Amino acid sequence: MANTASAKKAARKIERRTEINGARxxxxxxxxxxxxxxxASGDQKAASAALQAAQPEIMRAAQKGVLHKNTASRKVSRLSARVKALNA
Known part of the structure; x- marks a missing residue:
């Protein structure tokens, strides 16, 4: 358990950040x-629309520190490749 005032404050801040990051x-x-x-449904148009909505959300998570930047880029890249392959 935190003993000093600064450690107690840090614990409170971490608790708040953890909650926010969990929501993100x-x-x-x-x-x-x-x-x-x-x-999974095989609907290329719906998949493309869903990816367009998901991409900014994934990148925002990276920007806010929830994900690493490269992890976010990799997720977007792999999803877009799967959506593109669905069309072919």
Whole structure:
């Protein structure tokens, strides 16, 4: 347990940030799930629309520190490749 005032404050800040980051990660996962469902259904138009909505959300998560920048880019790249392959 934190003993000093600064350590107690740091613990409070970490708790708040963890909650916010959890919400961001959950929101991002929801968008990813919509893309996955559209891909599974085989609907290229819906998959493309879902990816267009998910991409900014994934990149925002990276910008806010929830994901690493390269991880976010990799996710977007792989999803867009799958959507493109669905069309072919």
């Amino acid at each position: 990660k959950s929101r991002m996962r929801t968008f990813l799930k919509k893309v996955e469902e559209a891909l």
